[in-house]
Amino acid sequence: MTLETTTVQPVVPPAAHEHAIAARSLRRTFKGGIEAVRDIDLTVASGEVFGFLGPNGAGKTTTVRMLCTLLPPTSGSATVAGLDVARDGAEIRRRIGVALQEIGLDPVQTGRELLELQCGLYGITGRRARERAAELLDLVGLTDAADRRTKTYSGGMKRRLDLASALVHAPTVLFLDEPTTGLDPASRLTMWDEVRKINAGGATVFLTTQYLEEADKLCDRLAIIDNGRIVAEDTPEQLKAEMGHDVVSIALDEADVGTTEAALTGLEGLERVVSEPSALALYVEDGAASIAEIVRRLDRGGITVGAISVARPTLDDVFLKATGRRLEGQQDQAQERTES
Amino acid sequence: MTEVLLLGRRAVREIARYPEATIPTLFIPLFFLVVNIGQVSKTFPSSTPFLKGQGYVAFQLPVSLMFAVATATSGLALVTEIDLGYFDKLLVAPIRRSSIIFGRLAADLVRGIATSTAVLLVGIALGARVQSGVPGALLIVVLSALFGVAYAGFGILVALRTRNVQATQSSFLLFFPLLFLTPNFVPFNRLSAVMETLARINPVSYVIVGLRSLVIDGWDAGKIGVCIGVIAAMGAILTMLSLRTIATYDR
Numbered sequence: 001m002t003l004e005t006t007t008v009q010p011v012v013p014p015a016a017h018e019h020a021i022a023a024r025s026l027r028r029t030f031k032g033g034i035e036a037v038r039d040i041d042l043t044v045a046s047g048e049v050f051g052f053l054g055p056n057g058a059g060k061t062t063t064v065r066m067l068c069t070l071l072p073p074t075s076g077s078a079t080v081a082g083l084d085v086a087r088d089g090a091e092i093r094r095r096i097g098v099a100l101q102e103i104g105l106d107p108v109q110t111g112r113e114l115l116e117l118q119c120g121l122y123g124i125t126g127r128r129a130r131e132r133a134a135e136l137l138d139l140v141g142l143t144d145a146a147d148r149r150t151k152t153y154s155g156g157m158k159r160r161l162d163l164a165s166a167l168v169h170a171p172t173v174l175f176l177d178e179p180t181t182g183l184d185p186a187s188r189l190t191m192w193d194e195v196r197k198i199n200a201g202g203a204t205v206f207l208t209t210q211y212l213e214e215a216d217k218l219c220d221r222l223a224i225i226d227n228g229r230i231v232a233e234d235t236p237e238q239l240k241a242e243m244g245h246d247v248v249s250i251a252l253d254e255a256d257v258g259t260t261e262a263a264l265t266g267l268e269g270l271e272r273v274v275s276e277p278s279a280l281a282l283y284v285e286d287g288a289a290s291i292a293e294i295v296r297r298l299d300r301g302g303i304t305v306g307a308i309s310v311a312r313p314t315l316d317d318v319f320l321k322a323t324g325r326r327l328e329g330q331q332d333q334a335q336e337r338t339e340s
Numbered sequence: 341m342t343e344v345l346l347l348g349r350r351a352v353r354e355i356a357r358y359p360e361a362t363i364p365t366l367f368i369p370l371f372f373l374v375v376n377i378g379q380v381s382k383t384f385p386s387s388t389p390f391l392k393g394q395g396y397v398a399f400q401l402p403v404s405l406m407f408a409v410a411t412a413t414s415g416l417a418l419v420t421e422i423d424l425g426y427f428d429k430l431l432v433a434p435i436r437r438s439s440i441i442f443g444r445l446a447a448d449l450v451r452g453i454a455t456s457t458a459v460l461l462v463g464i465a466l467g468a469r470v471q472s473g474v475p476g477a478l479l480i481v482v483l484s485a486l487f488g489v490a491y492a493g494f495g496i497l498v499a500l501r502t503r504n505v506q507a508t509q510s511s512f513l514l515f516f517p518l519l520f521l522t523p524n525f526v527p528f529n530r531l532s533a534v535m536e537t538l539a540r541i542n543p544v545s546y547v548i549v550g551l552r553s554l555v556i557d558g559w560d561a562g563k564i565g566v567c568i569g570v571i572a573a574m575g576a577i578l579t580m581l582s583l584r585t586i587a588t589y590d591r
Contacts, residue, residue, distance in 0.1 A: 065590075070431055093434040096432070098428075121435050
């Protein structure tokens with residue numbers, strides 16, 4: 001199924017824009033001088049799934065709210081579907097679909113009523129609205145629950161309905177702000193499938209996430225945002241490739257970071273060392289070949305470590321390299337990888 | 341206009357599905373009506389000049405009508421939507437922001453008509469006679485409902501400005517001084533000098549006096565005109581402030 005179905009063509013036909021989204025020096029400062037977004041530049045090509053990866057409070061939602069015309073930028077400029085967010089808010093709103101992090105559902109209405117109302121707000125009424133609502137309920141697998149009030153829905157069902165409500169008018173650009181946060185793994189996979197279907201239907205998807213795997217699996221390109229600044233931007237593959245060849249992770253346990261790092265200085269093929277509170281990540285040309293020398297050096301220095309492992313770089317390593325720390329919520333995952 | 345109708349229909353559906361939000365707004369004014377009549381009907385028998393041959397219920401009825409229609413329900417519904425994120429969903433839709441307000445007010449009109457009709461019928465059952473007849477009774481219902489719409493603007497304004505449920509809920513408390521600093525128990529000339537001054541500068545007094553005139557006097561163009569004027573002015577000011585606030589919301 002695609003967005004352009006038999007019942008609804010896009011409310012506004014998509015125009016040919018090289019960039020679905022373009023931002024230049026976009027900044028938002030809140031009261032009290034809090035700089036949520038600091039002069040970011042980004043471009044999202046039409047038809048791509050673009051990921052915006054970052055920890056809580058990095059500036060993802062503020063960026064989305066500015067691009068959706070919900071929040072004016074303090075400075076800088078941005079265009080969505082070729083239109084200026086500061087000047088053409090009304091036109092942009094006709095072309096975009098939005099599912100914000102906070103699920104925007106009216107608990108008093110049924111799923112079907114909510115979608116039919118949403119259709120009405122986009123000028124789709126009567127039989128077309130009923131058909132479009134039924135079609136979207138089917139798309140997100142909620143036909144059986146369509147006539148129940150949304151307050152009885154599970155978290156996953158609410159997310160899917162929220163997504164459906166963002167699609168009623170077949171938007172050109174779809175903003176999904178952490179669409180899988182709080183979902184169980186199965187619901188997350190379902191949501192990924194739905195995002196792929198939507199993108200296959202022609203919509204550009206701008207997706208914020210704090211899940212590395214999600215960014216890796218879903219996105220054609222992504223930007224990493226931290227503390228209001230974009231610190232890396234490229235395809236997931238390219239970002240990982242730029243990391244070097246292998247990552248050797250050393251769980252330090254009781255070992256001292258400085259002493260361990262000093263013992264490994266000058267290691268052959270070592271490109272970079274990133275230290276964390278309880279681990280060291282060594283970026284080396286050939287991980288397997290380096291292990292023996294690493295063990296020898298640690299042994300010579302009388303340093304006892306917990307575990308040593310070799311892996312290909314992940315987006316977590318990209319994040320670590322770009323920010324000097326692991327992505328919030330991914331610490332445990334990183335630790336597990338180190339111990340494996 | 342379509343947007344207002346769609347959002348109004350949704351708000352009416354909300355009222356119908358949450359009767360527990362409307363029933364107390366009906367129960368309390370009826371309770372006060374019965375209790376007040378019980379307490380003072382011997383003090384003010386039908387021979388009392390200002391009652392013009394009617395029981396005290398006729399004098400109290402407009403106060404209960406005001407009590408029934410003046411609620412913070414719309415403000416509360418709006419602030420809950422802000423809390424839940426549905427408000428953002430509406431803001432990002434290609435609709436005029438004003439339609440969010442007018443949709444709520446349309447539902448207030450429907451609720452006001454329903455509750456004021458119920459209170460009026462109870463008043464009539466308790467012995468009140470509407471001297472202006474059926475057309476007067478219809479006008480009482482319409483004016484009461486419109487007062488409810490006008491007052492709802494205050495709750496909406498507080499909801500938009502504070503984005504806080506407790507603050508919006510508390511905004512209803514403002515109505516108590518507005519309702520009680522009026523000739524609600526006795527006419528202006530029976531109030532103490534201070535109370536009379538306060539009541540005369542309180543616009544709500546003139547709404548009560550206008551509605552009361554339809555019950556007790558019949559058709560008094562002067563009192564009805566002032567009543568309509570106060571409701572219109574109050575509605576215009578509060579709605580305009582709400583519209584201005586929503587237009588600049590997060591902008």
